[in-house]
Structure formats: structure tokens, C-alpha cells
Amino acid sequence: MLPVKEAGTTIAVATQNACKACMPLGACLAYRGVEGAVPFLHGPQGCATYMRRFLIGHFREPMDIACSSFSEETAIFGGSADIHTGLDNVAKAYHPAMIGIATTCLAETIGEDMGLMLHQHAEKNADKASPLVVAASTPSYSGTHADGFHAATCALVNALAETDAAQAGRADVVCFPNMVSPADLRYLKEVLADFGLCHVLLPDYSETLDRPIAGEYERIPKGGVPISAIRGAGAARASVTLGSAFRPGQHPGAALLAKCGVPSLSVGLPVGIRGSDLLFQQLEDLAGKPTPEKHAAERGRLIDTYVDAHKYLYGKRAVVYGEEDLVTGIASFLDEIGVVPVVCASGGRSGGMAEALSATVSMQRGDIQVLEDADFVEIGEAAEAAKADLLIGNSRGFGLSRRLDIPLIRVGMPVHDRIGAQRIQLLGYRGAQALCDRIANAVIARDQERSEPGYMTM
Numbered sequence: 001m002l003p004v005k006e007a008g009t010t011i012a013v014a015t016q017n018a019c020k021a022c023m024p025l026g027a028c029l030a031y032r033g034v035e036g037a038v039p040f041l042h043g044p045q046g047c048a049t050y051m052r053r054f055l056i057g058h059f060r061e062p063m064d065i066a067c068s069s070f071s072e073e074t075a076i077f078g079g080s081a082d083i084h085t086g087l088d089n090v091a092k093a094y095h096p097a098m099i100g101i102a103t104t105c106l107a108e109t110i111g112e113d114m115g116l117m118l119h120q121h122a123e124k125n126a127d128k129a130s131p132l133v134v135a136a137s138t139p140s141y142s143g144t145h146a147d148g149f150h151a152a153t154c155a156l157v158n159a160l161a162e163t164d165a166a167q168a169g170r171a172d173v174v175c176f177p178n179m180v181s182p183a184d185l186r187y188l189k190e191v192l193a194d195f196g197l198c199h200v201l202l203p204d205y206s207e208t209l210d211r212p213i214a215g216e217y218e219r220i221p222k223g224g225v226p227i228s229a230i231r232g233a234g235a236a237r238a239s240v241t242l243g244s245a246f247r248p249g250q251h252p253g254a255a256l257l258a259k260c261g262v263p264s265l266s267v268g269l270p271v272g273i274r275g276s277d278l279l280f281q282q283l284e285d286l287a288g289k290p291t292p293e294k295h296a297a298e299r300g301r302l303i304d305t306y307v308d309a310h311k312y313l314y315g316k317r318a319v320v321y322g323e324e325d326l327v328t329g330i331a332s333f334l335d336e337i338g339v340v341p342v343v344c345a346s347g348g349r350s351g352g353m354a355e356a357l358s359a360t361v362s363m364q365r366g367d368i369q370v371l372e373d374a375d376f377v378e379i380g381e382a383a384e385a386a387k388a389d390l391l392i393g394n395s396r397g398f399g400l401s402r403r404l405d406i407p408l409i410r411v412g413m414p415v416h417d418r419i420g421a422q423r424i425q426l427l428g429y430r431g432a433q434a435l436c437d438r439i440a441n442a443v444i445a446r447d448q449e450r451s452e453p454g455y456m457t458m
């Protein structure tokens with residue numbers, strides 16, 4: 001197994017520029033992938049403003065996040081009154097099908113009993129047609145935005161999936177796609193449909209967070225997985241979960257298996273040929289048919305690109321950072337194209353990244369440094385020491401890219417300083433094709449800038 005860097009040779013006293021965002025933010029993103037849902041924070045308004053700003057900056061779409069608006073009094077006496085008022089107001093203002101609650105640091109620190117409060121709220125409104133309420137516990141000091149995303153996905157499964165859902169609409173497969181871009185979600189749906197598999201994608205914000213311009217502001221955007229489909233997920237033939245970095249109790253396929261007995265299949269985030277082959281193999285088994293020609297051709301073109309790009313990329317040294325599954329998937333892909341992922345870093349601390357990397361990255365392991373629970377000071381030090389040629393990660397690495405004068409290939413969250421984060425594709429043969437082109441072109445552009453003769457052809 002790859003060695004994980006110890007907590008530091010000096011005593012770490014504070015995180016500086018964390019390589020993660022906050023846990024309820026990821027939960028709000030997952031709730032945005034449910035049709036008719038409104039994300040709701042139990043906590044102070046400042047948290048909601050930060051998360052809205054973060055998500056709007058990344059997706060370039062409006063993002064309403066309701067909030068119980070903690071006051072000083074709430075922090076002392078508890079937020080029971082605030083949550084009742086907040087839920088009533090959201091029900092009146094939005095008429096949602098579902099309200100998805102995520103708890104903030106403060107709510108968790110004062111020990112809010114969400115179960116009791118929601119039970120009281122349901123009793124109080126027993127005679128009304130109220131929206132469904134689903135809640136996830138998301139104290140940010142114990143997890144990242146990715147953990148919040150998984151916690152909310154599991155909360156949806158645990159609250160809604162039913163074993164005896166109507167068999168007529170029974171899905172072949174429930175796909176838990178992980179925290180990927182709307183373009184990747186659309187790609188997954190296309191692949192599942194091409195295999196002829198009746199599917200449920202949970203969550204699905206492919207339309208809600210990358211939508212055509214509308215004449216008028218929609219308070220709840222169209223799209224998302226229907227609640228009836230989540231209920232029906234309990235009767236599916238199998239689930240396929242993308243990713244491996246799940247904290248205990250946060251694996252959505254395992255949650256669906258425990259609640260409804262649906263067999264759970266898992267693959268790592270399918271970036272590159274090896275990862276995509278594993279996914280397509282599972283889909284072939286489920287569908288009982290070979291990979292459709294369209295996707296087989298994309299695989300062939302990708303291998304051709306690997307051959308074309310090899311002379312530019314072989315032996316380059318990359319720093320990869322971001323969500324743990326993203327880092328593992330991209331490191332596996334880099335391994336395929338001859339780039340050494342010299343530093344693999346994440347703010348996450350599921351404890352599984354080093355093991356997952358060991359299983360997927362085959363070459364020059366001695367050169368690879370794995371940083372868990374890392375911040376950008378540590379990543380910068382490691383990148384400098386490793387003499388990295390390029391960075392692959394979110395926009396927060398821009399300062400490091402400028403300081404080290406090496407290119408940054410933007411993936412993951414947030415991508416605040418470029419247009420099109422919603423359409424960054426990574427998954428499958430198609431996503432690897434786009435990523436390979438971007439990395440190779442960044443390397444060529446840098447070599448071209450530094451070439452004295454100013455070659456037009458590299």
C-alpha cells in the first residue's frame with residue numbers, strides 16, 4: 001500500500017486554505033438533484049450565503065438554499081421554533097415536493113435533536129398536505145463536501161426507498177454517480193439508456209444545475225430524479241455505486257442493500273480506460289449484451305489519442321488534488337497515459353484513498369506521495385519538492401500554479417475562475433478523451449511558450 005504522509009514533522013496547529021468545502025454544502029448539492037426539492041439549512045444565514053455563493057460561482061445557475069436563520073437566542077435555547085417556522089415558510093413560498101435538511105456546525109455543536117423536532121413538526125401538521133422532509137446530519141468539522149453529498153444521498157435512500165414499490169416501474173439499475181458534473185450525469189444516463197437499462201440516477205442535477213435559459217426565474221428548477229423513482233429504487237435489480245471513499249454509513253449502495261435488499265455493485269470513479277472498462281463490464285453483465293458500438297468506438301479513439309499524446313506526456317510529473325474519489329480516478333488515468341501522479345492530495349480523510357490508489361496506480365509507486373486531510377500549504381510544499389510539471393485540480397490551486405509557473409488543468413469543485421464547470425467531462429471513454437486532450441495541450445502550450453525558436457509544430 002502507498003504510504004500516507006504522517007500528520008507532519010512539525011505540529012499542525014491550523015488548516016490554511018483547506019482542500020475541501022463544507023459538509024452541508026455537498027448535502028445541498030445532492031438535494032438539488034431531487035425533483036421538486038428545496039435544500040434547507042438548519043443553522044445561521046451566513047452558512048447559507050456562503051454555500052449559495054460557492055455553488056452559484058461553480059455552476060453559474062441560481063441556487064436557492066432556505067435556512068432556519070439561527071439567532072444568538074437560538075444558539076443558547078435551541079432552534080426548535082426556528083425550524084417549525086422555517087419549514088412552514090418554505091412550504092408556503094415554494095410549494096416543494098420535498099424539503100432536504102442539512103445541519104450546520106452550530107446546530108450540531110449545540111446538539112439539536114432533528115429527529116424529535118421533525119416528529120413534532122409532522123404531528124403539528126398532521127391535518128395538512130405537507131411536503132416530505134428528509135434530513136442528513138452534516139457537521140462540517142467531521143467531514144468534507146463530498147461526505148455531505150454521500151450523507152444526503154444515503155438519507156434519501158433511507159427515508160424513501162421502498163421494497164414493495166410498484167413493480168410496473170421497476171428499474172433495472174440504480175446508479176449512485178458520486179459528486180460529478182452535470183455533463184457527466186447526462187453521459188451516464190446516455191450510457192445506461194444505450195444498454196437498454198431502465199435506470200434511476202440518484203441524485204440527478206444534470207438539468208437543475210445546467211439548464212437552458214428560461215424567460216422567468218424558476219424558484220424550483222425543472223429536472224431532478226422524481227421522488228417516485230427514489231421510492232421505486234428499493235425494487236431495483238441492482239445498484240451500481242461509483243467511488244470508493246465512503247465514510248462508515250455513507251455508502252449509498254450499502255444503504256439500499258441494508259434497507260431493501262438490492263444487490264450492491266461498486267466501481268471506482270471511472271476515469272480512463274481501466275476504470276471505464278470495469279463500469280462497462282458491469283453494465284454488460286446487467287444488460288446481458290455487449291457494449292454498444294458507439295461506446296466501443298469511443299474506446300478505440302481514446303487508445304489512439306493515448307498513442308498520439310504519449311510523446312508529449314510520458315514521464316511528466318503531476319500533482320492531483322480534490323475529492324478523494326476524483327483524485328483516485330484521475331491518478332489511475334494518469335498512470336495509463338505515462339504521467340506520474342507524484343502527489344495525490346485531498347482534504348478528505350475517509351482513510352481509503354491510499355489503498356484505492358495502490359489498487360489502481362501501478363507505476364513508480366515510490367515516487368508517489370499521498371496526502372490525506374491536506375491543505376494547500378502542504379500541497380504546495382509537496383508539489384515544489386516533487387518538481388511537478390502540472391497541477392490537476394480545482395481553481396483553488398491557481399495561486400500555486402502561478403507561483404510554481406506550471407499549468408493548472410481545472411477539474412472538480414470549485415471551478416470559479418473559468419466558464420463551463422458544469423460541462424467538464426471526466427467519466428467514461430468520452431471523459432478521458434476530453435481530459436487527455438486538455439492535459440496534452442496544456443503541456444504542449446507550456447513547452448511552446450518556453451521554446452526559444454518558437455516552434456509552430458511541436
Ligand code: SF4
Pocket residue numbers: 022023024046047048050103104105106140141
Ligand atoms: S460554519 Fe460550518 S456549516 Fe457553516 S459555512 Fe462554516 S463550515 Fe459550513
